[in-house]
Amino acid sequence: MAKAVQKITLNRSEDIPFDKLELSQSNVRNVKAGVSIENLAEDIARRKLLQSLSVRPILDRDGKETGRFDVPAGGRRYRALELLVSQKRMARTEPVPCIVKRDGEISAEDDSLAENVHRADLHPLDQYRAFQTLREQGLGEEEIAARFFVSVATVRQRLRLASVSPRLLDLYAGDEMKLEQIMAFSITNDHVRQEQVWDTISRQHIRDTYYIRRLLTETTIRAGDRRAVYVGIEVYEAVGGIVMRDLFEQDNGGWLQHPVLLEQLVVEKLKADAEALKAEEGWKWVEAAFDFPYGHTSGLRRFHGKHRELSEEELARHDALKDEADKLDAEYAKAEVSSEDIEHRLEELGSELDQLNDRPYVFDRQDVARGGAFISLAANGELKIERGFVRPEDEPQVEGHSDDAEAGNGDIGGNVIGSSSAGGISVNSKPVSGDPVEDEDDTLRPLSDRLVLDLTATRTVALRNALASDPVIAFVAVLHAFVLKTFYLYGSDSCLELTLQSAKFSQTQGLGDTVWAKEIDQRHEAWGQDLPKNPDNLWGYLVALDEISRQVLFAHCASLSVNAVIEPWNKRTRAIAHAEQIARSIGFDMVEAGWAPTVDNYLGRVTKANILQAVREAKGEQSTQLVDHLKKQDMAREAERLLHGSGWLPGPLRTSVDAASADNLAAAVDKASDDTSEAGSNDLPASLTEDADLGDPNQAAQQSAGYLDAAE
Incomplete structure (x- = not known):
């Protein structure tokens, strides 16, 4: 029963x-x-x-x-x-x-x-739908937030889910997507694009939110981009531009959806600023562009202005501030206990003195009447103005004297900027970079001649910057070249072009924005301000200069003559070997100098096989499996992320080592390999995983020339 x-x-x-x-x-x-x-x-x-x-x-x-x-x-x-x-x-x-x-x-x-x-938190999707219903009933975001004691930002974030495709919301409700992924999709209202991106990543291993956001914003421009900062988001929106915002992550102002409109606004504003500068300061010509290629001033004479003289009132103020600062500094040095008040006052005095010393430059009117200026955009979105350049045709002709114009300023690739139209305004007349690569080419190819040229041009500028900081080796390098030319009839080639021809690498875009180029320009500008304007007074100036300053100036001039560029029509084997000697002597390394592979400077300009080879050398075979299924563009971007901080370098940027160094490196690799076997790690730098570099002690020394034979 x-x-x-x-x-x-x-x-x-x-x-x-x-x-x-x-x-x-x-x-x-x-x-x-x-x-x-x-x-x-x-x-x-x-x-x-x-x-x-x-x-x-x-x-x-x-x-x-x-x-x-x-x-x-x-x-x-x-x-x-x-x-x-x-x-x-x-x-x-x-x-x-x-x-x-x-x-x-x-x-x-x-x-x-x-x-x-036994309580269960409300599902975010249910919370969104409830908030949506309340808003449809007439409640505002602030009122909803006040009623449920949450922040207005939380209400806006939940309501932002309305921008997500209903299909994706259903997937989220069925636990096929994570909340973080749904939030990443909410940055755009384009449901078609959202579903396309989801269909793409659902077939891949990478489904991280940063990847979703990147795919959704790949055709947009960051609000922090210098062009957007220069024009202003308000101006862009006032003419119909749309900004995508991410309420869930720090988006630094969002993404601008209309790049063409933004570029048009930038061109118009640059043109207006150029015309205003030309009219206000009286220059014969002003050229404006987003960017100028490195070496755009080649062939132009540079003249410098002088700081505006201090007025009597400013001079008295300067002396009073200087006296007070000296007294406080002496008092602070004698005090046994530090005083925050004195430190604060010294900082204030230093700031006021800097403001008085940072006066605008005044140029000679005759120089201005025949000279010009360049206007471009700095990295922070502010105007970058380079004043005081004279074209050869505008130089004054002095009767009875030959014109010692600067001759032989080599420009690799034959592009000389600065000899464009006569007076007036030209906007954004920059060369277009070539070097096309088939996107879907799976062949492991030698690096193209153009890429080798660009990479070695980049290395040359960085090596110049490094040599300038080592006056002793710079002196030895010049002396070495002198002895070669004096005592050896053959093999006297050197990477130092002692006629002081300074090659201008105008074909390599973005080179002027590197930290090395900027340091060189700053150093050159500083010496240009200090040197006498009249060349007849230069000898006396140099004689009176202290020894250390002479050495620093010597190193700067010597460094500008370095040319370690490999061109398809000129392999320059001996000169490149000499550059390697200099690099080893000063301990130069491109990784330590700050170079890292990116889509723009390397990964986007080689085949998929070359990208996979780079990832394999730097991170091991497992890492290549993360990207080997991707399309060329996505593979290059992911490879940039994987290679970040790895220290990997392409062949043209690696500094060769001599036999003794190779033996030491081999011993280090053997020890690292033993440690790796015990730890089970395969995340070693390329220099510790490439057996080919260790087989022959002389192989490393020949590496520089090895890839030349295989270059296209």
């Missing part, structure tokens, strides 16, 4: 006056979390209680009910009601709906724990 199932009887609800209730010590919630008691009290005052309190009768010694009740579950609601009573917004005798438990089979602590543990 089947046994009857015992029916469950629920506890009855009773209304109990508030003053008959006491907060139980059995309540397990002791740590504050969630909505504050004050906010909960306000919510109860507005919408009344949504959930009853769970209470138990308090018994006397004989086990009889006393008419008072413990509250083991619902302590926060009890405290909120207590606050309303203390504020005289609710009577002490107000009946409170309670569930009364009179059986003693389950402890009060058990009930309290169950009430808190």
Whole structure:
């Protein structure tokens, strides 16, 4: 005979006056979390209680009910009601709906724990739909946030999910997507593009949110881009431009969706600024562009202005500030205990003196009338103005004297910038970079001649910068070249072009923005300001110069003659070997100098096989499996991320080592290989994983010339 199932009887609800209730010590919630008691009290005052309190009768010694009740579950609601009573917004005798438990089979602590543990947070999608319904009912974002005691940003983030494709929301509701992925898709309202990106990444290993955002914004421009900063987001939006924003992540201002419109605004503003500079300062010509190629001033004479003279009032102010700073500095040096007041005042005095010393330059009117300026955009979006250049055709012809114009300033590739139209304004007349590579070519090819040229041009500029910081080796390098030319009839080639022809690498875009080029320009500008304007006074200036300054100036001039560029029509084997000697002598390394492979400077300009080879050398075979299925553009971007910080270099940028160094490197690799076998790690730099570099001690020294034979 089947046994009857015992029916469950629920506890009855009773209304109990508030003053008959006491907060139980059995309540397990002791740590504050969630909505504050004050906010909960306000919510109860507005919408009344949504959930009853769970209470138990308090018994006397004989086990009889006393008419008072413990509250083991619902302590926060009890405290909120207590606050309303203390504020005289609710009577002490107000009946409170309670569930009364009179059986003693389950402890009060058990009930309290169950009430808190068995709760389930509202799904973000349900929260979004609820907020959406309230907004459709006429509530604003601020009012919704106030009612539910959340931030306005939280409400906006949830409502932003409305921009996501319904198909993707259904996938999220079915746990096929993560919340972070849904939030990444919300940066755009284009449902078609969202679904395309999801279909793409769903077939790949990489589904990270940064990758989703990058695919969705690959045709946009960052708000922090110098062009956007220069024009201004407000101006861009005023003419109809749209900005995509990410409410879930720090987006630094968002992404501009109309690049063509932005570029048009930049060109118009650059043209206006160029015309204003030409009219205001009286230059014969002004050229403007987003960027000028490195070496764009080749063939132009540079003249420098002088700081505007201080007025009598400014001079008196300067002397007073200097005297006060000297006295405070001496007082601070003698003090046994540091004084924050003195330090603060010294900083203020230093700032005021810097402002007085940072005066605009004044140029000779005759020079300005025949000279010109270049306007471009700096990395921070501000105008970069280079003043004081004279074209050869504008040079004054002095009767009876030959024109010693600068001749032989080599420009690799034959591109000489600065000899364009006569007076007037030209905008953005920069060369277009070539070097096309088939996107889907899976062949491991030798590096193209053009890429080798660009890479070695980059290395030459960095090597110049490094040599300038080592006057002793710079002197030895020049002396070495002199001895070769004096005592050896053959093999006297050197990478130092001692006629002081300075090659201009105008074909390599972006070279002028490198840290090495900027340091060279700053150093050159500083010496240009210090040297006498009249060349007849130069000898006396150099004689009076202290020895260290002469060495520094010598190193700077010598460094500018370095040319380690490999051209398809001129392999320059001996000159490149000489450049390697210089590089080893000063401990030069492109990784330490700051070069890293990017899409623009390498990965986007080689085949997929070359990209995979780079990742394999730097990170191992496992890392190549992360990107080998990607298209060329995506593979290059992912490879840039994987190679970041690895120290990997393409062949033309590697500094060769001599035989002794090769032996030391081999020993280091053997030890590293043993350690790697024990640790099971394959994440070694290329220099410690390439067996081919270690087979022959002379192979490393021949590396520089080795890839030349295979170059296209």
